[in-house]
Amino acid sequence: MTFDDIKELLVAKFGDDVITGEERSGMQPALLIAPDSIVDVCRELRDNPKTYFDFLSNLSGVDYGVDAGRFGVVYHLASIPYRLQLTLKVSVEHDRNSEELPTFKTVSTIYRTADWHEREAYDMLGIYFEGHPDLRRILLPDDWEGYPLRKDYKTAEYYKGIKID
């Protein structure tokens, strides 16, 4: 299965709207997926006998910068039976000054790997995953303020009234 075959397979199953674009310039081409259908796409790719993408290698949250005003999640899938790799990307526009966090659907129901990776993305970048069973902070303490890997993060001056030098 080549990259184009996978794309055709998804379009045939879910229609044209599911793929919003593609990136072919780098060494690893990526499919841009509509954020609402990422769960269905992952389930189809995992269960379809032609692809069997059963291993989620990595899930990374990305802050595309203050100017871009976008947040995204990148999924690196691997198919153990076919020895394939595939990159999926979802992203939404988001105003970082609003109270709301950028929100995506969780894929932890399909890949349990995503459970901790999504908690990490929530912890570090403030990306909220709808339907996640236990979305607490994972590496930082529960009372931490702010999201350190955001591009506009300012280091805190005080921690619980103690000055940080």
Add this chain to the structure above:
Amino acid sequence: MITVNSKYEQALQRYNEKIADAATEDMVLNMGPQHPSTHGVLRLELITDGEIVKEVIPHLGYLHRCFEKHAESLTYQQTIPFTDRMDYLASMNNSHVWVMGVERMMGIDKDIPKRIEYIRVLMCELNRIASHLIAIGTYGIDIGAFTPFLWCFRDREHIMGLLEWASGSRMLYNYIWIGGLFYDLPVGFEERCKEFVEYFKPKMVELNQLLTDNQVFIERTANVGVLPMDVAINYGCSGPMLRGSGLKWDLRRIDNYSAYPELDFDIPVGKGEMGTLGDCWDRYKVRVDEIAESVKIVEQCLERLQKELKRTPDFDPRAKLPRKITPKAQDYYIRGEGAKGELGFYFIADGKSEIPFRAKSRGPSFNNLSVLPEISKGVMIADLIAIIGSIDFVLGEVDR
């Protein structure tokens, strides 16, 4: 108790309620962060009913050193020492994967001289042996066998000495650089390494007699913590965890990177010899067998390094170092087989600066540990210790 003022705090409140409820009927037991059997600063919250563990809630982050934040504010070359501190028991493997990723993004991975590739593989495999020796030795201690620990550390010390000789440092080497190496091997390294291999082979036989076939050890580990293959894949387990469940999946063979396609070695998998497939004993056995395979690789590397890739006076391991490391604008995910499993780095390069726009690391221990709550439901507390030891995680890599 924290009041709910947004949907973002609901999970925290659910967790607090669960602990409060458990405290009335069951007992909540804190294991760690300072307990030696948690192999570092891992804190496990156990909800127990007598000796039975009903639920395990891991709490991470005690060793969080902001690896990704550092990587996003330093250049690619400057981050190499930080990768060493991820899995600090197998530092060479970490920097190897990082360096490979950057080299491929720069498009210089094909220009690396053969001798450098072989030295890298030699170092990685020596480090893998050292890492597995710790895994085996400390696993023995968890179960109650003290001697294997001392023997493993005695043999590991020889490897530490060799690596220190080459790089100048015992644990955190900063030896593999983008486009080359810190230094060539010191004169006489190959011979000394060969002596070590000859010394080490009978020691492994001894260790097997002492621990692998030990009836007490088998009783404690066989049929304990069974991890079926489909669960392992779904939880993203890799390395000896996945191979212990019977799947032949080793990225050194799948991706064929560096000098591995030219080397001859097997991939040991768990067979369920002493109990069920995927139990603690299988995972332990895979590590023991992998040591033997790594010794084979080390021997082949030494053979080539002494013959066709012999050192020459004008050989400069820094000759190919790029002056300025600014990869083209792209994103790239590199994966390689670390000592614990699939180690991955995800880079986003913007094409203008020497600093990655985004660098995410995928630590194998992080994913291997995430399966712990699943496979330790309803086990005894003593068995939980055996399961934790068989996962062989390093907290430096879990917390990063």
